[in-house]
Amino acid sequence: MTPDTSAKTLYTRLLRHVWPYRAALLVGMLAMIVGGLADAALVKLTGPLVNELFVNRNKDLAILLPLGVVAVFVVSGIASFTAGYMTQWASNKVILDLRGLMFANLLKLPPAHFDDVTTARLVTRFTNDVTNIAAASASVLAVLVRDTVTIVALLGILFYSNWKLTLIAFAVIPPVAIIVRVFGKRLRETSRGSQHAIGGIAAVLDETIANQRVVRIFGGQEYEAGRFREANERIRRFNMKQSVAAGASVPITQLLVAVAIAAIIYFAAQLAFVGATDVGTFVEFIAATGMLLQPLKRLTGVNEHIQKGLAAAESVFGLIDEAPEDDRGTFVLGRAQGAxxxxxxxxxxxxxxxxxxxxxxxxxxxxxxxxxxxxxxxxxxxxxxxxxxxxxxxxxxxxxxxxxxxxxxxxxxxxxIALVSQNVVLFNDTVAANIAYGRLGTTSVADIKRAATAAHAMEFIRTLPQGLQTEIGENGAKLSGGQRQRIAIARALLKDxxxxxxxxxxxxxxxxxxxxxxxxxxxxxxxxxxxxxxxxxxxxxxxxxxxxxxxxxxxxxxxxxxxxxxxxxxxxxxxxxxxxxx
Incomplete structure (x- = not known):
């Protein structure tokens, strides 16, 4: 059964993981709203500043209005810090939960699954993909909430000043929506391809590092360098496709917005020429119109982050949804006779x-x-x-x-069942932890020593710097082949x-x-x-x-x-x- 990867389904699933941290997100969103209103308030102050200080020369407000500007910046700064901290806290908690779910399911997957998937691709899901979800979510949320509030507040100012002129701004909404939809599909495809390409470069790195002795002995440096260049180039190509899709949508949207703003400024200037508006109101109207550009620019660019996040969510939820190992058995077998x-x-x-x-x-x-x-x-x-x-x-x-x-x-x-194989698997831990693997918390040092002695391993363990507490390196790199085998035999003896x-x-x-x-x-x-x-x-x-x-x-x-x-x-x-x- 193919998993549902529609945007609505992915959003809904993400929301379920975010929901436990809704209080922190709510505080963050309220701070964003305050920040957005503060940005709009700064524009609203331009009218009184011009009229009262430069036209009416009101000395009573000469200190109060500048202090008001400072107060708005202080509120905006506090709001930005609060919003950033709260959203990052919530997004990092979501990362923690998603990684936990991914790893929990990874441990349950059937061995056959690992025949088809490279280790490096799995690692990039835990590192790159899940981080992309959080990064996209945090940046998208900040832009959507704060900039939307700012735009709504600025439009309110514009409507209050001249509602007829403000309607011009709404003429660009339908074409902008079409552009976002068309380029959004392309962005998601390229983001998905980029993630697979990153898995490819990670696979080359993993194999080259793990097998570096073979690479050196057989002179495979140039071959591996070629594989790396090819994987690296693949990432570059996908990133450029992403950049083209993201870069093309923003200027087209900005051009439409700029035309609308230019029209608003032109008609507003005509009103000023015939004396239908005062200087402060005109400056306020022009400032609000000009300030619309930056939040609108960020809003039109947010689609790139959304599509990256959705592509990453597909990958992460794909691993979480993988069918676990079949464990339909119900009979609990005590110690078997061994027939x-x-x-x-x-x-x-x-x-x-x-x-x-x-x-x-x-x-x-x-x-x-x-x-x-x-x-x-x-x-x-x-x-x-x-x-x-x-x-x-x-x-x-x-x-x-x-x-x-x-x-x-x-x-x-x-x-x-106990298993001892030619390719001994040891972990980057102590000798004792490897012998008692899976039961370290319930096994005494005396039992570990007995197993090691029976496996003829204590004779070399005693010569190690910290004995049983010696770190043996990745896959027992600090031990010889025979020593690794005896550690594995001791592990099997301890399991009994x-x-x-x-x-x-x-x-x-x-x-x-x-x-x-x-x-x-x-x-x-x-x-x-x-x-x-x-x-x-x-x-x-x-x-x-x-x-x-x-x-x-x-x-x-x-x-x-x-x-x-x-x-x-x-x-x-x-x-x-x-x-x-x-």
């Missing part, structure tokens, strides 16, 4: 036509260690990604202790889940690190149902059972010795690795 069964399971990813898994049937007993082997693309990772319900089978079903995975709540299902998934956990390690990690893994695997993916067949020879996957199907199954004796796919893989020295 796993796949019954004729097929999986086809949304972006593919060929199934990643086809007709998989497999039963794993509690505490059994099953190794998945086979050529790349055979479906090994796809199979283990089904168990925590990162993806749903296209057909067939999976059970844990006889309970269909789809009937379980996600929280209780994932409580049963009955089902363990090991995805290439030792494939990228040197021999010495692999021995330490393998010892830690053996401790971790004790008493747990374990599914291991390994390209190094030597690491899974002692598995209870080996399952060979190829092209999404199980082609062989048995113990290491039995599969070698069969002289099939597994034996061929083993022979190749033995010959290459693996």
């Amino acid at each position: 796993i069964a796949l019954e004729n399971v097929t999986l086809t990813y949304r972006s593919q036509t060929q199934p990643a898994l086809e007709g998989i049937s497999l039963s794993i007993a509690p505490g059994e260690t099953v190794a998945l082997v086979g050529p790349s693309g055979g479906g090994k990772s796809s199979l283990i990604h089904l168990l925590p319900r990162f993806y749903h089978p296209s057909s067939g079903r999976i059970t844990i202790d006889g309970h269909d995975l789809e009937s379980l709540t996600l929280a209780s299902l994932r409580q049963q 889940a009955p089902i363990l998934l090991l995805d290439e956990a030792t494939s990228a390690l040197d021999t010495e690190s692999e021995r330490a990690v393998q010892a830690a893994l053996e401790t971790l695997m004790e008493g747990r149902t374990t599914i291991v993916i390994a390209h190094r067949l030597s690491t899974i020879e002692r598995a209870d059972r080996i399952v060979v996957l190829a092209s999404g199907r199980i082609v062989e199954e048995g113990t290491h010795a039995a599969l070698l004796a069969r002289d099939g796919v597994y034996a061929g893989l083993h022979h190749l690795q033995g010959r290459s020295g693996s």
Whole structure:
């Protein structure tokens, strides 16, 4: 279902988020009204200033009227400060709420969503897009309220002076409305394109910084510079399209307004020539007419900010409205025994036509260690990604202790599973926080140390500057590969889940690190149902059972010795690795 992105719907949704802070906004709007009236009052003072001081030479008002001008400026300044502070306070609270809603939904999105969206594009929604909403809202509100009040007050002065001449100003309203509508659509389109372009440049930056070692080793600087130039140029093009649309509408509107003002001044001068008005009233009328230009100019330019805000609102609400991960299960599973069964399971990813898994049937007993082997693309990772319900089978079903995975709540299902993968994910925090990730507030230091000791990690943790409280950098940049793996194993030990998934956990390690990690893994695997993916067949020879996957199907199954004796796919893989020295 396509979300409604009409201006009315977006305005209504924004208003709902602004509503809790209506008191602050009301104070701000009242201050804007006072400021607008103060601007008009300054014009109204020009008539008495001219008539009383320069025509009638009234000495009694020689001090009072100038003080009145000062008073008007003081009131205008206080009103401007109050309005600015209150609107910024409210808009920043709205930003806080929207970011909170976006992040809360981000945590609930299915893993498949992140296959299609770049991290950089998501980051720009949190930084650029949501800030554009607030900036547009604050500036638009200030212009709409204060300048509208100023214009209405000035028109009141003009009507009071000469209502016939003032009607000329209304002749420009229909053509101005048409111009605003035509250019508004173009502005919104270019604003939307600009936001996507900013996401593109953020993606290039993110990839280049994250992979800067590869860029240097393979001499990719020029290639990355080219990608950056292209993304940068795309932003420039959209910004220029925006500037053309915004820049064209303002002078056309101003020309129409200027013609109307010129006509008013001409006819007002004719009245002055025949003595139909006094000097003060004439000056007041001309001042009010001239002062109309600036607020009218700001009002005609406000459409650019409105369209930027609407385009940003589309992006922000689009993320908030993304369907969360399917959690229709209602059964809360206690600690599982660890029996796993796949019954004729097929999986086809949304972006593919060929199934990643086809007709998989497999039963794993509690505490059994099953190794998945086979050529790349055979479906090994796809199979283990089904168990925590990162993806749903296209057909067939999976059970844990006889309970269909789809009937379980996600929280209780994932409580049963621990994962250690080749690409260890660590956070820019302390060693202790990474080991106790997700349960730091409820875990004692003693428990963290026990898990680290069992994972053979304390031997290097003790050498770190602050021990368990040492910051390890982004994704554990300050640690070696083997040290990162042992931190991940300690995290899994602390979770103490009955089902363990090991995805290439030792494939990228040197021999010495692999021995330490393998010892830690053996401790971790004790008493747990374990599914291991390994390209190094030597690491899974002692598995209870080996399952060979190829092209999404199980082609062989048995113990290491039995599969070698069969002289099939597994034996061929083993022979190749033995010959290459693996």
